Amino acid sequence: MLKSRTLFAALSLCLLASTALPAQQLPQSRFERAMQHVTLGLGVPFEMTQTTSGTSPWSYVSQQQVSTAAGYLINARVTARPLIGLEANYKGSRFTQNYTYTPTLQTAHTLGVESNITEATFGYVAKLPIHSIIQPWIAAGAGSMRFKPTPNGGQGVHIQWRATYYWSLGGDYQLAHAPVFVRAQVRQLFYLAPDFGESYLTSYAHTSTLEPSLSFVFRF
Numbered sequence: 001m002l003k004s005r006t007l008f009a010a011l012s013l014c015l016l017a018s019t020a021l022p023a024q025q026l027p028q029s030r031f032e033r034a035m036q037h038v039t040l041g042l043g044v045p046f047e048m049t050q051t052t053s054g055t056s057p058w059s060y061v062s063q064q065q066v067s068t069a070a071g072y073l074i075n076a077r078v079t080a081r082p083l084i085g086l087e088a089n090y091k092g093s094r095f096t097q098n099y100t101y102t103p104t105l106q107t108a109h110t111l112g113v114e115s116n117i118t119e120a121t122f123g124y125v126a127k128l129p130i131h132s133i134i135q136p137w138i139a140a141g142a143g144s145m146r147f148k149p150t151p152n153g154g155q156g157v158h159i160q161w162r163a164t165y166y167w168s169l170g171g172d173y174q175l176a177h178a179p180v181f182v183r184a185q186v187r188q189l190f191y192l193a194p195d196f197g198e199s200y201l202t203s204y205a206h207t208s209t210l211e212p213s214l215s216f217v218f219r220f
Helices: 002-020 030-035
Strands: 038-049 052-055 061-066 072-081 084-102 109-127 134-149 160-174 180-192 206-219
Touching: 038 084, 038 180, 061 206, 072 109, 072 206, 084 134, 109 160
Parallel strands: none
Antiparallel strands: 038 072, 038 206, 052 061, 061 084, 072 084, 084 109, 109 134, 134 160, 160 180, 180 206
């Protein structure tokens, strides 16, 4: 009887010990370890474009004002180390280019061209070595923007691409230890003002678009 009680007590202790120990985790695969460095962000940028002016090849004085707009921004990042990372951006929006052009010794004319804008850029990103609840970072890169006139507001002009350069500065805040972050950032894009292939709209002026935005970022 004493041996039975001792054996029962030993089994009970082993059972309690086994339940108290944490479950053994399976080793991660190389793919799973690599995906921990990948994030995908979905955000809404608010776009404000600089007003420009210049002279066309036909000696037309042209001024260009652009309506403000909101769009969507998709960002994918791979960060091997805090100071070594790459990103890709894809953005879509719609706004109107408002032109005022004055032929020599004539009165001023106005023209508005509504366009769907898409951006595809690639860049370098670095997380700043600052320890806080918000992880700051900086990024810079290049790519292209496509200006595609809409069927009803495009005035019959042609699609145009422009080389684009950008910088961005922002910070990520993690939500309650979940693999989800809130990202606030400011981007600025630099490119040649579009003329849609029309010489009387050409100004040879460079412009920039400032984009504050808010995003949700998901880590795999």
